[in-house]
Amino acid sequence: MNALTQGAHHVGLTVADLEQSAAFFTELLGWNEMARNENYPAIFVSDGSVMITLWALKEEPSVAFDRRSNIGLHHLAIRVADDSALDVIHQKLVANDIQVEFAPEPLNGGPVRHMMCYDPSGIRIEFIWPGA
Incomplete structure (x- = not known):
């Protein structure tokens, strides 16, 4: 069966502190701010592959x-370019006092490596490198 969808367009997250998030x-991650909606309020950020809408609590x-x-x-799992x-x-997370659940480690014996942290609002974020 052919899927009727084409991947994620964006992910919307409600955050406690809009500017901090x-x-x-x-x-920290080098994403671009794409837009703001002061009326909602929301800030839209992107790494060029996925957009995240940050909504103020x-x-x-x-x-x-x-x-x-x-x-x-x-x-939320975010793919990284390479192991380094x-x-x-x-x-960067450690240097900025971001809570890290676990440091980079092999997933199920590798070659995939991943780590987990919590953003400033406590949202669990995984960074994952799928391996060679």
Whole structure:
């Protein structure tokens, strides 16, 4: 069967601090800010392959999201160009006090390598290099 879709156009994430989350993507990861919508408010960022819409939280959540007990985004996986990019990202995250769940490591024995961190709003983000 032929798929009727063609991959992800964008991912929308609700964040606690819009500017801080935008800086995570633009300043730490080198993404580009594509646009802003001050009325919503939202900031749109892209690495050239995928766009992420960062939406400002309107009300404080009554319960923080827990990937083990809530329905929703378990994590966002972002592909990196090569093995060294994964290490550079890890170094930048550590240097900027971003919570890292685990450092770059082989996935299921490799050659795939990945790492996991939490963005400033606590959203779990995986960086993954699929191997040679």
